[in-house]
Amino acid sequence: MIKILYFARLKESLKFSSEDFQLTENIVTVADLMAHLSARGDAWGALFAGKTNTRAAINHALVENSAVIKAGDEVAFFPPVTGG
């Protein structure tokens, strides 16, 4: 199991902020997870597409989409940050 968190525009379009998720053999990287989630359809399809250019973090550190996910990780998806 992993935990997935959604922030900002993503959280708003999904209407929830987190879920527990069972990793499967064919989900190895962040990119794999994004493809899997997109295939859920509806709001999910748009989640990682278009101008929003979603960023990911694993265990509170920014990662590239090629980063490997392992059981127990906390994976977060969010739009490019706009603090400061």
Added chain:
Amino acid sequence: MIKILYFARLKESLKFSSEDFQLTENIVTVADLMAHLSARGDAWGALFAGKTNTRAAINHALVENSAVIKAGDEVAFFPPVTGG
């Protein structure tokens, strides 16, 4: 007549801070005035020599040594500035 002011290290070595000075025909630029003052000897000789690299201002604006002096000007000599 012009007024000449001395600041910081220069004022200290001359032991005074200003003088009224009568321009002569052969003193046209700041460099001419520096040469004239240096020729007074003693502390004056050292005033514009060596590492101190004296700066000049005319009427409260920094100038190069080629700047022309005219009657009524306030000419100031001082070391490179060290504020901030």
Added chain:
Amino acid sequence: MTVRVQTADFDAGFELNQLRLLRPDTGAVVSFIGQVRDLNEGDNVSSLTLEHYPEMTEKALQDIIAKAKSNWNIFDALIIHRVGTLKPTEQIVLVAVTSAHRGEAFKACEFMMDYLKTEAPFWKKEKGVFGERWIEAKTTDDDAKLRWTAGNN
């Protein structure tokens, strides 16, 4: 090396005094204060709401300070970032750096802001006559960050 994420306002003058007096050989304090503008993209803004990723935010800000410390000879650094809903002219962020001489402090402070803008998990949503909208990240912020790795510092 202090990081604070808070809803409350901060007293920049107090913080700068604390920071500069930590070491008597401090010669330079450079600081940045960001505040809510009443205008964005030509529209009047009535409020700004900052969301963040609480478990990640402090670590991300500490990492930014650590990077600045490894790049420049600075004494200390402080980041205070507010979250929640703010009105125009309210303070959002304070980034401050101390060092012996000014050059290092200026570079480290701007570096920290450029990284904060691109790596710290904060998101801004603004309200106005236009309704509500998320503020889009600027490519100029990515460019600003890339300067620091292009040997141009």
Added chain:
Amino acid sequence: MTVRVQTADFDAGFELNQLRLLRPDTGAVVSFIGQVRDLNEGDNVSSLTLEHYPEMTEKALQDIIAKAKSNWNIFDALIIHRVGTLKPTEQIVLVAVTSAHRGEAFKACEFMMDYLKTEAPFWKKEKGVFGERWIEAKTTDDDAKLRWTAGNN
């Protein structure tokens, strides 16, 4: 566009608040505080005395602000510089700049400090176990100023 030369200390927090609230579209405030170090060239310093050229100083500082305004899109700027005798950790100078966005404010603030260090008529003399000595101008300060005319901004 405020310039003050004074013997009294200043309240940086108060000044920054005044400055940033002048315009509600201010988004960025960058400031520099310089303070007396207890150490210079490896020697302990007990006090620092700042002499200046009173009739020229304010004009020189106003000229520096005017140059910064013509180079960058800044809203306002402030320079406060102290003169007289100061102890270690006392504040010497505050330079602050406001703008819509941070890039312009950072550049303008550092520009103003680089020009202040090379064009404003202040001279420092320090006291310590070594006696008294005038502080020598640094060629690195001349270099810092020259950057701004070399197209490297």
